[in-house]
Structure formats: structure tokens, C-alpha cells
Amino acid sequence: xxVEVDAQRVDRAAPARIVDEALTVLERTGVLIEDEHALKRxxxxxxxxxxxxxxxxxxxxxxxxxxxSTPSAxxxxxxxxxxxxxxxxxxxxxxxxxxxxxxxxxxxxxQREPKTADFVEYVKLAxxxxxxxxxxxxxxxxxxxxxxxxxxxxxxxxxxxxxPIVSGAFTAWGVPRMAELMAMxxxxxxxxxxxxxxxxxxxxxxxxxxxxxxxxxxxxxxEWGIPIEVVPVLLLGMISPTTTIGALVLHxxxxxxxxxxxxxxxxxxxxxxxxxxxxxxxxxxxxxxxAVEALQVYCGYAEVAKxxxxxxxxxxxxxxxxxxxxxxxxxxxxxAFLAASAGINSVSGPGMLDYxxxxxxxxxxxxxxxxxxxxxxxxxxxxxxxxxAAELLAxxxxxKHLLTSEHTLARWPEELYLPGxxxxxxxxxxxSEQGSRDWRARANQVIDxxxxxxxxxxxxxxxxxxxxxMFVKTCREExxxxxxxxxxxx
Numbered sequence: 001x002x003v004e005v006d007a008q009r010v011d012r013a014a015p016a017r018i019v020d021e022a023l024t025v026l027e028r029t030g031v032l033i034e035d036e037h038a039l040k041r042x043x044x045x046x047x048x049x050x051x052x053x054x055x056x057x058x059x060x061x062x063x064x065x066x067x068x069s070t071p072s073a074x075x076x077x078x079x080x081x082x083x084x085x086x087x088x089x090x091x092x093x094x095x096x097x098x099x100x101x102x103x104x105x106x107x108x109x110x111q112r113e114p115k116t117a118d119f120v121e122y123v124k125l126a127x128x129x130x131x132x133x134x135x136x137x138x139x140x141x142x143x144x145x146x147x148x149x150x151x152x153x154x155x156x157x158x159x160x161x162x163x164p165i166v167s168g169a170f171t172a173w174g175v176p177r178m179a180e181l182m183a184m185x186x187x188x189x190x191x192x193x194x195x196x197x198x199x200x201x202x203x204x205x206x207x208x209x210x211x212x213x214x215x216x217x218x219x220x221x222x223e224w225g226i227p228i229e230v231v232p233v234l235l236l237g238m239i240s241p242t243t244t245i246g247a248l249v250l251h252x253x254x255x256x257x258x259x260x261x262x263x264x265x266x267x268x269x270x271x272x273x274x275x276x277x278x279x280x281x282x283x284x285x286x287x288x289x290x291a292v293e294a295l296q297v298y299c300g301y302a303e304v305a306k307x308x309x310x311x312x313x314x315x316x317x318x319x320x321x322x323x324x325x326x327x328x329x330x331x332x333x334x335x336a337f338l339a340a341s342a343g344i345n346s347v348s349g350p351g352m353l354d355y356x357x358x359x360x361x362x363x364x365x366x367x368x369x370x371x372x373x374x375x376x377x378x379x380x381x382x383x384x385x386x387x388x389a390a391e392l393l394a395x396x397x398x399x400k401h402l403l404t405s406e407h408t409l410a411r412w413p414e415e416l417y418l419p420g421x422x423x424x425x426x427x428x429x430x431x432s433e434q435g436s437r438d439w440r441a442r443a444n445q446v447i448d449x450x451x452x453x454x455x456x457x458x459x460x461x462x463x464x465x466x467x468x469x470m471f472v473k474t475c476r477e478e479x480x481x482x483x484x485x486x487x488x489x490x
Contacts (some may be wrong), residue, residue, distance in 0.1 A: 014300075015307035018245065022252035023060045025208075030055035031257045032209040035172075038219060038261070045264045055208075063256055066263035072309045074227045074270040074345075076134065076164040077195040079185055084164050085133060087272065087311040090343030092378065093133035094336070094371040095166050096126055097318050097352035098201075099153075100139035100359040104323070106444060111322075111358050113142040116484040119156050121451065125361060126351075127161040128450035131371040132364075136166040138351060139359040143484055145477045147171070151178045152483075154198070155467055158185065159459050159486060166229070166348060168201035172213045175200065175220035177474050181467060182226075193225030199272065199313075199346065203231045204254045206239050210261070218258055222265035229274035229313040229346070230258035236293050238280035244296045251275055251301050259310075272346065273305035274313035276356075287355060288320045290331040295338055302342040314339055317349030317367060317374075318356065324363050324440075328353060332363075333370055340374040362443040365450075369422040376417045384411060421446060 033039050033056050039049060047056050073088035085093055103114040119141050126135050137153035144152050150170045157165050158181070169175045178200075179192070186192040202218040205211045210218075221228045232254040234240035240247045255273050262269045275298065279291030288294065298314045305312045316335035319328035332349065339347040350367035351359050385407055386392060392407055402408045421442045424431065431437075437445075468483055475481070 014245065015304045018248050018252055018304050019256075019308065021249045022256055023058075023063055025249065025253045026058035026063060026257060027060050028057070029208060030057040031204075031254075032056075033215060034210065035212045035215045038210070038215045041219065042261065042264060047260075047264070058257060058260055063260050066260040067256070067308060067310075069263050069267040070259055070271050070310065071268065072311070074199070074272060074311050075196075076199070076227070077197050078164060079158060079162040079197060081186065081191070081195045081197075087345035089345075090378075091345055092340050092343060092347065092375065093345060094131065094317060094347045094350055094367075094374075095134055096122075096132065096136045096138045096350050096359075096364060097315060097348045097356060098136040098138045098166065099168070100352060100357055102354075102358045103139055104353060104358050104360040104362070106361050106447065109323070111354075114139050114359070115143045116141045116152075116156065116486070119153065120160060120486055122359070122361065122364075123157050123160040124454040124456075125447055125450050126364065127163060127456060128454055129365070129368040131368045131375065132350060134164040134166070135161055136348060137168070141484075145475050145481050147477045148177075148471050148475050150174045151181055152471065154178050154181060155471075156486070158182075159464070161456055165198040166201065166346070167198050169217050169220075170213075172216035173476075175217050175224070175226070177470070179220070179224040179226060181470070184463065184467065189224065196225065196227050196270070199227045199229050201229050201231050201274070202258060203233055203276075204258055206232055206234055206254060207250060208254060208257070210257070215261070218261055219265050222262040222269040225266060225269065227270035227272065228258070228262055229272035230255045231274040231276050231313065231315075234275070234277040234297065235280040235287055236277065236291075236297070237282065240277070242293075244293065244300055247277065247297050248300045248304060251277065251297065252304055255301075271310065272313045273301065273308070273310040274346075275301055276315040278355075286320075289315055289318065289356065290320050290335060295335065298344070299338055299342045302344050306343070311345045312343070313346040313348065314342075314344045315348050315356070316344070317347050317370065318352035319363070320353075320355050322354050322358070324353070324360060324366065328363065329366075329370075332367055333373075336367075336370050336374040337377060340378040343378075361447055362440060365443045365446045366422050366439065369420055372417070372419065384415075 050057050076085045078084045102111045135157050140149050154167050183192045200221050202214050232251050259271045277294045277297040278287040278289040279293045302312050316339040317332050319331040321327040351364035396402050
């Protein structure tokens with residue numbers, strides 16, 4: 001029996017054809033741009049609205065020129081400007097998903113609106129997890145004016161972690177304020193362009209439309225040299241073709257439209273081929289991002305992006321379940337292993353539940369272990385003193401075991417992965433003797449210990465004051481407000 005290993009992959013010739021079809025769509029159907037400023041700027045490079053449809057048509061040569069100027073790698077730096085992570089090739093990084101509206105309270109197991117104190121606790125927790133590569137602005141605190149919520153989240157991460165960040169703006173005017181905030185940690189705008197510390201998410205309005213907020217965001221990001229992940233949100237069967245290939249053509253066209261727009265503003269702007277597709281559930285009218293069809297689209301567009309030599313991003317390793325139950329474990333684990341196997345460079349998912357509406361600290365801790373397994377699984381298998389194998393196997397036959405073999409003693413620490421407390425490998429008697437702790441008890445112990453051991457160099461009081469003054473000055477809400485203090489825990 002022959003096993004078809006590539007049965008679930010996109011046909012090897014398909015990525016080139018998908019790109020060709022997407023270029024045809026952009027050239028013939030075009031994209032609706034709902035912002036006069038953006039239209040004027042695009043017109044200067046030959047991307048003017050079609051007289052009949054009002055849609056901007058993207059000539060194939062313009063898109064191909066934009067692709068040629070887009071870097072094949074995104075290099076992120078930490079808060080101090082030191083190199084931290086490179087998104088390219090098959091390098092896989094995992095980051096908490098965003099942007100949830102609620103948190104699952106780890107004490108009451110009820111969903112509630114988050115506050116600044118919750119966010120500070122999240123940053124300290126995520127900063128201490130070994131397998132979460134960098135952070136995101138995971139959820140939205142509700143105890144501050146929502147006009148500044150995007151920049152406030154960014155500030156809270158920068159104040160409590162040195163790791164790079166995945167973030168984004170909520171309004172058409174949000175990016176410049178967030179860029180100025182990041183520039184406070186660099187020697188000005190040019191240094192921020194040279195040493196970016198964040199990736200910003202920009203989502204087109206599927207199908208083939210850029211509204212006022214996302215088009216402003218993508219152009220402002222390019223102006224500041226902020227790496228952009230273009231993230232179409234396809235709903236298969238509703239605002240996207242139901243079939244995988246059809247969805248991939250639409251998805252690719254939307255990413256390439258955003259990429260081209262960014263390159264018109266600043267050639268060389270780093271752009272990541274991202275996505276957050278979901279399947280539209282015809283009976284329940286919900287949008288599961290962990291549906292089998294959505295997973296195929298994720299893995300499919302990763303192949304398209306690699307064909308184009310672009311870094312990749314995906315909303316995987318998350319769950320649509322409401323709680324940390326077997327469904328959540330299954331959906332998260334499957335997504336994490338598929339993302340790692342597909343070589344997706346930035347995987348946004350750990351910690352997230354309920355259709356990207358709810359963030360769970362307990363899930364984040366468990367997902368840190370899931371990530372460790374996925375990374376271990378895709379680690380290259382290499383010859384390590386085990387070929388030729390005759391002598392090693394002769395030793396096994398002679399001694400009946402290899403426990404004390406020099407080969408075992410030298411290799412087992414790196415070859416046999418021993419999981420942390422979130423995966424229970426005890427037998428029943430051992431488990432009973434250790435207190436019969438369930439997964440939630442172990443998760444909360446990890447959370448408490450991580451928070452207790454948190455130690456990151458704090459920002460100077462002067463810098464805190466400067467940043468908070470900027471928030472007060474730039475907030476557009478008319479009512480007076482007081483910014484929350486940065487308390488230690490929720």
C-alpha cells in the first residue's frame with residue numbers, strides 16, 4: 001500500500017497558478033479603496049480608479065514590481081534595539097493571539113471585560129513563558145478611553161517586557177500615535193525603521209475592499225517602516241468561495257493588494273503574508289477559524305507565500321471552544337502542529353478561545369507546552385552517532401538495554417523531550433502521591449510562580465510620565481479621564 005503523503009497539500013504546480021489568477025483578479029476586478037487621500041497617493045504611481053466601476057485596478061507589472069521590492073525576511077528587535085527574531089524560510093515562532101474583547105477569569109471561570117491590571121499580569125506571564133517567542137496586544141482593557149486603547153496596550157507591553165510585539169491600530173488615526181510611542185524607545189523615526197520592534201496587523205475588508213481605517217493603517221505603517229502582516233479574514237461560503245482553491249485566489253489577491261499599497265508608500269517595507277480565514281457554519285451562522293477547510297486554506301496560502309518568497313503569518317494554535325476543554329486541546333494542538341509543519345513564521349493563537357473573543361491565562365500556559373511539542377516535532381532529524389547502527393544495536397542485544405550506554409547518556413537530554421507540569425506523565429499512584437492535582441491546579445501554579453519570578457528592567461519614571469502625557473494630549477474623547485496606575489496584579 002502506498003501512502004499519499006502530499007494528499008492534503010496544494011498541488012505542487014498550484015501556487016504559481018493561484019498567484020497568476022490573483023494577479024488577473026487584481027488587474028480586471030480591482031479593489032475598492034474607500035479613502036480619498038489614499039486614492040490620490042495611489043494615482044501618482046498609476047493606480048487610478050476605473051472610470052466605470054470606481055475600483056482601483058492593479059496592473060500586473062505594478063504588483064510584480066511591488067513584490068520585487070518586498071523583503072523576503074522580517075527582522076524584529078527588542079525594546080533595547082537588539083536583534084531578536086527573524087521571520088523567513090521555515091523558521092516558526094508562536095505568539096499569543098489578539099485582540100480579544102473578554103478574558104476567562106482563572107478564578108471564577110467566567111468571561112468578563114478585562115482591565116489594565118489584567119493586561120499587566122498577562123504581559124508578565126507571557127514574558128516568562130519559554131516557548132512563546134514574542135508578545136501580542138492580546139486583549140482590550142476596558143478601563144481606559146477606547147480612543148487610545150490600541151496605543152495603551154502597546155505601552156503596557158513595552159513597559160513590562162523587552163520582547164517584540166504583534167499589534168495594530170483600531171482607528172484611521174491610530175498608527176502615528178503608536179509609532180511615536182515606539183520611537184521613544186529608539187533614536188528617532190529613522191532608527192525605528194532600521195530596528196523595528198513590532199509587527200502591525202492590517203486587515204482588508206473582504207471581498208477586495210480597503211476601508212478608511214485599514215487603508216490609513218497600512219499606509220501609515222509603511223510611512224514609519226513598521227512591518228505589516230496583511231491578514232484577510234475570509235469566511236468560506238459567505239464572503240469567500242467555499243472551495244479551497246477559490247478561497248486561496250481571493251486570499252492571495254487581497255494580500256497582494258495590501259503589499260502593493262505598502263510598497264507605493266515606502267519601497268522595501270516589510271510585509272508578511274498573513275491570514276485569518278474561517279469557515280461559515282451554514283446552520284449556526286458562526287465562523288470557526290479551526291474548521292478543517294480553514295486549516296487547509298492556512299496551509300495552502302503558506303505554500304503560496306513561500307512560492308513568492310514572503311514571510312508568513314497565521315491565526316492558528318487557538319480554539320473556538322468557550323472553555324479549556326477537550327475541544328480546545330484538540331483544535332489548538334492540531335493547529336500548532338500544522339502551522340509548525342507548514343513552516344509558518346509567525347503563528348498567532350496561544351491563549352485564545354471563543355472565536356477570538358476571549359483570552360485565557362490558563363490556556364496560554366497550556367499552549368506554551370503545546371508549542372514546545374510542535375517545535376520539537378519539526379526539529380530536523382539528523383544522524384547523531386547512530387549510523388552505522390550495527391555496533392549500537394549489537395550493544396542493545398548484548399546488554400538487553402541501552403540505559404547506561406555512552407550513546408544514551410550523551411544523547412538523551414536533547415533527544416528525549418521531557419514536558420513541563422502541564423503534561424501529566426505520572427502513573428496513577430504517582431499522581432495520587434503528588435496531591436492528585438488536575439490540569440487547572442497545575443496551570444495556576446505555573447501562573448503564580450511565573451508572576452512571582454517576573455523580573456524585567458522597568459522604564460524610568462520620566463519615560464512613563466512622557467508617554468502618559470502623550471495619551472492625555474492626543475485622546476479625542478471630550479470627557480476628562482484618569483489613566484489607570486500600572487498595578488502589579490489583577
